[in-house]
Amino acid sequence: MSEITPELVRHLAGLARILVSDEEVEQFTKQLSVIADSVAHVSKAIDADTPSTSHPIAMANVFREDVVEPSLSQAEALSGAPDSAEGRFKVNAILDEE
Amino acid sequence: MTDLIRKTASELAALISSGEVSSVEVTRAHLDRSEAVDGAVHSYLYQNPESSLIAAAEADRARAAGEVSSPLAGVPIAVKDNLTTTDAPTTSGSKILEGWQPPYDATVVKKLRAAGMPILGKTNLDEFAMGSSTEFSAYGPSKNPWDLTRIPGGSGGGSSSVVASFQAPLAIGSDTGGSIRFPGAVTGTVGTKPTYGAVSRYGLVALASSLDQIGPVARNVLDAAMLQDVIAGHDPHDSTSLPESLGSMTAAAKKLDVKGMRFGVINQLAGEGFQPGVAARFKESLNLLSAAGAEIVEVDCPSFEYAIAAYYLILPAEASSNLAKFDSVRFGMRVEPGENATIERVMAATREAGFGPEVKRRIILGTYALSSGSYDKFYGAALKVRTLIQRDFDAAFAKADILVSPTAPTTAFKFGEKIDDPIAMYLNDIATIPANLAGIPGISVPNGLAEEDSLPVGIQLLAPAREDARLYQAGAWLERAHEEIWGKRMIDFAPELEVK
Numbered sequence: 001m002s003e004i005t006p007e008l009v010r011h012l013a014g015l016a017r018i019l020v021s022d023e024e025v026e027q028f029t030k031q032l033s034v035i036a037d038s039v040a041h042v043s044k045a046i047d048a049d050t051p052s053t054s055h056p057i058a059m060a061n062v063f064r065e066d067v068v069e070p071s072l073s074q075a076e077a078l079s080g081a082p083d084s085a086e087g088r089f090k091v092n093a094i095l096d097e098e
Numbered sequence: 099m100t101d102l103i104r105k106t107a108s109e110l111a112a113l114i115s116s117g118e119v120s121s122v123e124v125t126r127a128h129l130d131r132s133e134a135v136d137g138a139v140h141s142y143l144y145q146n147p148e149s150s151l152i153a154a155a156e157a158d159r160a161r162a163a164g165e166v167s168s169p170l171a172g173v174p175i176a177v178k179d180n181l182t183t184t185d186a187p188t189t190s191g192s193k194i195l196e197g198w199q200p201p202y203d204a205t206v207v208k209k210l211r212a213a214g215m216p217i218l219g220k221t222n223l224d225e226f227a228m229g230s231s232t233e234f235s236a237y238g239p240s241k242n243p244w245d246l247t248r249i250p251g252g253s254g255g256g257s258s259s260v261v262a263s264f265q266a267p268l269a270i271g272s273d274t275g276g277s278i279r280f281p282g283a284v285t286g287t288v289g290t291k292p293t294y295g296a297v298s299r300y301g302l303v304a305l306a307s308s309l310d311q312i313g314p315v316a317r318n319v320l321d322a323a324m325l326q327d328v329i330a331g332h333d334p335h336d337s338t339s340l341p342e343s344l345g346s347m348t349a350a351a352k353k354l355d356v357k358g359m360r361f362g363v364i365n366q367l368a369g370e371g372f373q374p375g376v377a378a379r380f381k382e383s384l385n386l387l388s389a390a391g392a393e394i395v396e397v398d399c400p401s402f403e404y405a406i407a408a409y410y411l412i413l414p415a416e417a418s419s420n421l422a423k424f425d426s427v428r429f430g431m432r433v434e435p436g437e438n439a440t441i442e443r444v445m446a447a448t449r450e451a452g453f454g455p456e457v458k459r460r461i462i463l464g465t466y467a468l469s470s471g472s473y474d475k476f477y478g479a480a481l482k483v484r485t486l487i488q489r490d491f492d493a494a495f496a497k498a499d500i501l502v503s504p505t506a507p508t509t510a511f512k513f514g515e516k517i518d519d520p521i522a523m524y525l526n527d528i529a530t531i532p533a534n535l536a537g538i539p540g541i542s543v544p545n546g547l548a549e550e551d552s553l554p555v556g557i558q559l560l561a562p563a564r565e566d567a568r569l570y571q572a573g574a575w576l577e578r579a580h581e582e583i584w585g586k587r588m589i590d591f592a593p594e595l596e597v598k
Contacts, residue, residue, distance in 0.1 A: 009462060013458075016418060016449075017425070034520070036466070039406075039407035041407060042404050042407045042408050042483050050486065051485050052485065056534075056536055057563055059338065072202065080200070081428055082430070082432035091426075091427055094441050
């Protein structure tokens with residue numbers, strides 16, 4: 001049985017910075033339970049000695065020469081921002097007032 | 099003009115290069131076709147005819163001046179809307195990026211421009227390429243030109259339907275678990291997922307970075323090969339880009355020879371549980387290959403049983419991290435949930451409003467798979483399964499040059515059939531996912547029509563990493579064998595679309 005509960009879905013959505021409605025919590029709890037149950041058997045396929053693969057084609061560290069190349073201008077970098085001021089991204093307060 | 103749109107890209111390139119038709123004429127013919135049919139098919143999210151025609155005129159000028167930019171110079175192309183373009187908005191099928199105008203071109207887009215290929219528009223996809231049907235696009239689904247009540251595959255259903263409805267001779271797709279190959283199979287077109295790293299991902303809106311690969315979408319194998327030759331190559335902007343060249347795919351597609359090649363039939367994907375017409379056509383192709391002097395062997399890939407599970411842990415985990423960049427700060431939507439809301443509340447409200455249900459589902463699942471307490475059991479285990487799948491492929495390729503399977507278990511399904519059942523939707527990818535997990539190349543080639551519904555079926559060929567050329571060699575041979583049996587190209591069996 002899956003351990004996905006409505007509280008867990010709310011917690012995960014909070015970590016992922018997604019506001020969820022009660023309706024969504026109910027739907028996601030059901031769907032994620034089914035998905036989590038159906039993928040849980042991956043742990044049966046492996047043992048402690050099986051190495052992990054994080055990348056399909058292994059490459060050593062990739063470097064390039066440290067030379068200055070053309071890059072986006074400040075104006076271009078800000079061109080898609082919802083709000084900017086004085087050449088910077090502008091955001092709301094990070095902390096609550098209290 | 100109507101016969102221009104039915105020509106292959108290689109035919110168009112020859113006509114343009116000899117001066118018989120201009121790139122402007124070819125481009126205009128395709129734009130006119132979109133005007134007539136895209137209201138019904140909905141392949142495009144964005145078109146700007148004026149800018150396509152300017153690029154075409156430039157290609158004509160370059161040809162007249164004797165400047166040869168590429169073998170596909172002057173041939174127009176459609177681009178999936180998850181590649182950045184400086185002259186067209188890029189949405190990735192999501193509301194959160196609606197109207198976003200990127201300040202740079204993806205490397206692949208730069209290469210298309212340098213090759214003298216006018217861009218016809220940006221094609222539809224499931225939101226952030228998460229889906230198998232385009233039903234998860236925030237802008238509505240694309241339709242399958244064979245039957246407008248059916249899905250064109252996904253996530254690249256815009257790119258498959260755009261070539262299948264003759265609105266473009268070529269398109270660019272991206273394949274994370276089958277998003278080029280599955281749409282190819284259900285629309286009777288060709289789609290390739292090249293070796294991981296063969297084509298630069300710079301400028302691709304990332305879904306799962308260790309699985310994503312950009313590749314060609316076309317109506318025949320030679321066209322796909324020519325397009326891969328244009329877009330492949332090392333790119334210093336992508337640290338996973340392969341440093342070496344993989345050779346000429348075009349030359350491989352022209353060999354038309356399978357004698358002595360060893361084809362491995364994967365026991366786990368040999369047609370059991372597949373739609374009868376899909377399994378039957380697959381067996382027929384094996385007989386064709388065998389009759390032509392190819393060797394058919396059986397191979398066993400026991401870990402494939404765990405491939406979908408591993409994929410649906412690795413993909414959401416990587417996606418949850420990649421999609422964190424949509425934070426209402428640097429680009430895209432910003433929703434203010436009230437006066438003096440903190441940035442954290444703004445982010446949560448923006449992502450609630452901007453992401454669709456499948457994207458939210460996968461981000462939450464990925465967050466779960468990566469969270470402490472679940473990591474070892476889910477994400478960690480999935481990475482180990484990935485090793486087992488690579489070992490299965492290594493063993494299989496010791497016995498065979500190419501592995502074969504049906505591309506998908508069924509022909510195109512109807513809209514709405516699987517939308518509320520994520521597991522049923524995920525099972526479409528059963529044959530395509532292992533290649534992404536192992537980074538190897540795969541192609542889907544038209545494989546006849548299923549007897550029960552007269553809809554197209556695809557055959558998938560897989561090769562070891564860096565051996566993409568084998569796919570084009572065998573794929574082109576199979577394509578020709580089918581054309582000889584059926585008397586015409588598979589795409590020519592598609593019903594005529596009603597023209598507005």
